[in-house]
Amino acid sequence: MSDRERDTGENAPKFRRRKEARPDELLDAALDLFTEQGFDRTTVEQIARRAGVSKGALYLYFPSKDAVIEALVDRAVGPIVGEVVTQIEGYRGDPRVLLKRFAPLFAARMSDPRIVAVPKLVVREAVSHPQLAQMYRERVIGRAVPALTALFRQGSEDGYIRPVDPDMAVRCLLGPVLMHLLLADVFGIRVEGATPGDIGIARLLDAHLSIFFAGLEPAPEQEAPHG
Amino acid sequence: MSDRERDTGENAPKFRRRKEARPDELLDAALDLFTEQGFDRTTVEQIARRAGVSKGALYLYFPSKDAVIEALVDRAVGPIVGEVVTQIEGYRGDPRVLLKRFAPLFAARMSDPRIVAVPKLVVREAVSHPQLAQMYRERVIGRAVPALTALFRQGSEDGYIRPVDPDMAVRCLLGPVLMHLLLADVFGIRVEGATPGDIGIARLLDAHLSIFFAGLEPAPEQEAPHG
Amino acid sequence: MSDRERDTGENAPKFRRRKEARPDELLDAALDLFTEQGFDRTTVEQIARRAGVSKGALYLYFPSKDAVIEALVDRAVGPIVGEVVTQIEGYRGDPRVLLKRFAPLFAARMSDPRIVAVPKLVVREAVSHPQLAQMYRERVIGRAVPALTALFRQGSEDGYIRPVDPDMAVRCLLGPVLMHLLLADVFGIRVEGATPGDIGIARLLDAHLSIFFAGLEPAPEQEAPHG
Amino acid sequence: MSDRERDTGENAPKFRRRKEARPDELLDAALDLFTEQGFDRTTVEQIARRAGVSKGALYLYFPSKDAVIEALVDRAVGPIVGEVVTQIEGYRGDPRVLLKRFAPLFAARMSDPRIVAVPKLVVREAVSHPQLAQMYRERVIGRAVPALTALFRQGSEDGYIRPVDPDMAVRCLLGPVLMHLLLADVFGIRVEGATPGDIGIARLLDAHLSIFFAGLEPAPEQEAPHG
DNA sequence: AATGAATGAGTTTTCATTCAT
DNA sequence: TATGAATGAAAACTCATTCAT
Structure with missing residues (x-):
């Protein structure tokens, strides 16, 4: 408003x-x-x-x-992925460090109901308006996902994280968050200690990254990242 | 069927x-x-x-x-969660063992387009038909999620996995899979080496569980599970 | 039933x-x-x-x-006017005597809701089913009204009642009663001391005939009915 | 109009x-x-x-x-009973004088087919639309009938007419006229010397009032109206 | 004689879009 | 620019009537 x-x-x-x-x-x-x-x-x-x-x-x-x-x-679709993607693309190092830095920004942005409202709308109307999904794919997903994929690939190759399928890693990273944002008001069930209607994206993000990052830890006997 | x-x-x-x-x-x-x-x-x-x-x-x-x-x-909603939930509820031990056992069954079942079609439909029509979402919440989510939450809580308390917020863990477990199943045809982008239109739920599940399970590994200096 | x-x-x-x-x-x-x-x-x-x-x-x-x-x-239309009409047609004398004799029979018969239901139905459906009204006119009205008209004409000519337009007299006789029977449940208003929904056809008939008969009284200076 | x-x-x-x-x-x-x-x-x-x-x-x-x-x-229901009712309510004297004065106005008004069409419609549709009858009862019948009842009661008490049940007298007054207006095209039979389809409300009114008024004449041995 | 599943024409109501002002 | 009256093409739903069994 x-x-x-x-x-x-x-x-x-x-x-x-x-x-x-x-x-x-x-x-x-x-x-x-x-x-x-x-x-x-x-x-x-x-x-x-x-x-x-x-x-x-x-x-x-x-x-x-x-x-x-x-x-x-x-x-709505224009301003979503801006310099963030550029920064990801230019990054070299442990992917987790970068992701940890972006997490609060992401959480803050996605806490605005009017921002998440648009992708939710696209999910619902995509059947009758395929061009909406197309826009999202071309201008958001198609830019953010490859950047993240590359990030994981680089991090993996450089030994910052253990070897993973980078395409899948991106989906594992985004899955819990997007599911919560897009589906929680349909399928979400109450969680004790959460604001009714919202378990808090920050809380979920914390738990998720904690597990996810731990799951990417290189094997201990491995050498430290090269050079 | x-x-x-x-x-x-x-x-x-x-x-x-x-x-x-x-x-x-x-x-x-x-x-x-x-x-x-x-x-x-x-x-x-x-x-x-x-x-x-x-x-x-x-x-x-x-x-x-x-x-x-x-x-x-x-x-569609009736037969979804059946004895699976019962088995989860009765389980004692490492949650990952149980989940690994169920993963292929789950993947197989969810590969049937007519089965996933229903929750997709519910996502789209929930705004105008809240009772559909309600049915899902009462009869599917409301039974499966608490069972899984309890599974993680038990596994955590008994030391099979490291201490985690069980509510969030459930969401982290399901997120990537459900996101893929429910949103892939809207937001999904092509992945090289995947059948067009489907990266393969099995492939995702493998990668996801690999990372997720690793992320739940108890800290090495911890004792083995009690007793 | x-x-x-x-x-x-x-x-x-x-x-x-x-x-x-x-x-x-x-x-x-x-x-x-x-x-x-x-x-x-x-x-x-x-x-x-x-x-x-x-x-x-x-x-x-x-x-x-x-x-x-x-x-x-x-x-329903068959048995309504039977021998009654025959009796009216054969009558000679003061119409009021005959009418007074028939009044209770008429009142009794018309107190059966299933009997009055039919003409009420005809009133309502006559627009779309003119043949119903036609049946009523041919087999009920067309027999009863002429008989009554003749009754008044004879009574008038023979000096039992004062000179009146016999066609109109019939309508004046029937009007209050039929109006009550056919329209009361639409337009009727409550009357104190009456059963809700019915002021009582007998009570109306009494009052009506009392006024109506008095209104037909020959002028006092007139001779008595001819020999 | x-x-x-x-x-x-x-x-x-x-x-x-x-x-x-x-x-x-x-x-x-x-x-x-x-x-x-x-x-x-x-x-x-x-x-x-x-x-x-x-x-x-x-x-x-x-x-x-x-x-x-x-x-x-x-x-249609608004303008029907207007000042007429007010005039009736304020009247003192022989009811017949007042009624005779209103009769031609009433006859004239009721000769307009578009005016009588509405109550006819209400009669037919009252079963499926009770609110229509309700409107008529509240705004027409419920105002006119009590006024007329009071008129007869007053006329009766003051000796202008002979003692009658005023509720019934009203029905006897209105019966023939309303029956003719509302039911004639369903049940009406031809009358010689009348326009086809209409015996003439004026003719009926004349005959009816002639009989009805005579029927209300106080008994001759009675005193003149009070005072 | 009896059933009741099936039909499809017909009815009320909605709504995106147009256009005269 | 702006309005909102007007249109007409759907769409959901009903129901008298038929007919295979």
């Missing part, structure tokens, strides 16, 4: 209130509604009404209802 | 009057279509046609379209 | 229970349901079920749903 | 965008069709078409088909 106000500073022309913010307001409204009800059960009327405009106005900005969800994902 | 075949063999009477098999045939057709198109985009007409009956006939067996998806999940 | 048992005496063949009573049972069931819900909102299935037979069996006795309501009215 | 014509004149803008008149046009169309065919046999499509709009447009103004008939009755 707060970031919906963004870009509406004092220097905007007085008479045309945040005209150029309209598309974003519509996308915000749409995301909320799609999240609550699903794409098919959300009407264009509802989106427009929640954004405070008329049904017809939506069609000034988007050619169709499908275009709305597409723009929605498009908007 | 086996009893779905019953009475639809070559020796079936005449093509009509198969009252007993009809509901199952309709559910099969519905599952296919829901999987391909999603619930909202599948019409009752389509379901009926694929099952080889008329639209009206569907309503002889199900009071509404919603009842179809509910029956679908209900039918 | 009791008269549905009629004709099922001990001497009926044991194995084919009251086969020939089936149509009547179906008509009884249909009348109940049409009265409760209206013709269009009653399904053939409901009629059959209430009569204790299957849907298909109904079609052994009636060619269509329309035929059921027609048979229903036909069955 | 008069304001229903508003804005539909020749000078209407363009044939479109007549938002204000639309509901009334739809109600007019619906009343015609319900009268001709009954509620259940009239489709929403027919109503819309007769009103010159599309099926979907009807749902811009009414949330359901049921809402149409309800609005129909609601619109």
Whole structure:
């Protein structure tokens, strides 16, 4: 809600209130509604009404209802993997060190419900809108996963971690976290000592990395990383 | 699955009057279509046609379209956790031994697309049909997860594995597998040396358990399991 | 309910229970349901079920749903005006004497809800089934009203009552009673000292005839009825 | 009726965008069709078409088909009993004088087929739409009948008419008229010298009041009204 | 004679999209 | 730009009627 106000500073022309913010307001409204009800059960009327405009106005900005969800994902998908991937790609050393450094950032970012809402939406609507999944694969997964794969491969080859199948290692790294983020509200069961509805991504991340990192420890009789 | 075949063999009477098999045939057709198109985009007409009956006939067996998806999940949800849970509950010893024993069975079962189709469907339709998720939570998750939690707690207390948060350990165990099963066709990217569309649940399971089990290894200076 | 048992005496063949009573049972069931819900909102299935037979069996006795309501009215319309009309037609004298004699019989007969149910039904369904009203007009109204008209005409001509338009007099005689019988459950309002839902046809009849008969009194200076 | 014509004149803008008149046009169309065919046999499509709009447009103004008939009755039920009741309530004197004064007004009003169409409709649809009858009872019958009852009671107590049960007297007054208005086209039989389909409410009213008033005449040996 | 599974035309209702204003 | 009235193509659901058994 707060970031919906963004870009509406004092220097905007007085008479045309945040005209150029309209598309974003519509996308915000749409995301909320799609999240609550699903794409098919959300009407264009509802989106427009929640954004405070008329049904017809939506069609000034988007050619169709499908275009709305597409723009929605498009908007969200851009900034996800940025320099992080670059940093991973440039890294040499124990993968665990780098991952440990990124973990809190990742946890913090993923604690924003409006950020996780988009991939959740994509999971649900992918059957009827394959292009959404395609965008995710091309612009998020397709960049992050190879970087991580390379990270594990390098770490493995250089002896920082024991030999593992790097493709699988990536999946093992991400699995528990993504499962929690994307499926917990469907399949999640209560855990004692957790906020209802959220066991806390940080708590899970801690436990997961602790086990996962230990599982990657090179065999003791092995030499230290070369050089 | 086996009893779905019953009475639809070559020796079936005449093509009509198969009252007993009809509901199952309709559910099969519905599952296919829901999987391909999603619930909202599948019409009752389509379901009926694929099952080889008329639209009206569907309503002889199900009071509404919603009842179809509910029956679908209900039918699938029953046999999932059976004696497996009982065996887990009765187990004493290293959790990893038990899990290693179950892994191939689990992998085999989950290789059947019609079995994984149901939880995938639930993930997608849970927003508009919360009762589906509820069924899963009550009858699958709510039975399997506590059993596994207890398994890890016991293994941890008895020193077979190092001390871990058992709730989180369960999530770490299941995460990579479930993520792959439920999300791979949305977010999955190609992996070299894998069948297109499937990296092979067995391959993932191997790699995952290898890392995960290693990560649970008790510290070497610790005593052997008590007694 | 009791008269549905009629004709099922001990001497009926044991194995084919009251086969020939089936149509009547179906008509009884249909009348109940049409009265409760209206013709269009009653399904053939409901009629059959209430009569204790299957849907298909109904079609052994009636060619269509329309035929059921027609048979229903036909069955009820026959015995209404019988010898009563004959007696009215043969009468000579003060119409009020004759009417007073018939009033209790009429009241008694009309207190049976299953008897008034039919004309009520006809009122409601006449738009879509004009033939029902036609039957009523031909076989009930068309016989009773002319007889009554003649009764008033004769009474008027012979000086028993003051000169009145006999056509209108009939309507004035019947109006309050029929209005009460046919419309009271729609438009009727509560009357103190009356059974809820029924002010009592007898009470109305008393008051009505008292006023109506007084209103027909010949003028005092008139001669007594001619010799 | 008069304001229903508003804005539909020749000078209407363009044939479109007549938002204000639309509901009334739809109600007019619906009343015609319900009268001709009954509620259940009239489709929403027919109503819309007769009103010159599309099926979907009807749902811009009414949330359901049921809402149409309800609005129909609601619109008609308001203006029926207005100041007439007030005048009756304030009256002191011979009830017959007042009734005679109102009779022509009543007859004139009830000669409009579109006015009587509504109560006729209510009679027919009351089984499936009890709220319609309820509206009539609360807002028409429940106001007019008590006023008339009081009128007779007062007239009776003050000696203008002979002692009568006022509740019944009201029913005797209204019976012939309402029966004719509401039931004549179902049960009515031809009367010589009458327009086909209508014996003339005025003619009936004349005859009825003549008899009814005479029937209320105080006994001659009685004193004149009080004082 | 009796059943009830099966049909499919018909009905209400929804909603993305258009377009006159 | 913006509105919202209007459209019409679906879609879920019903039910009288048929017919194989």
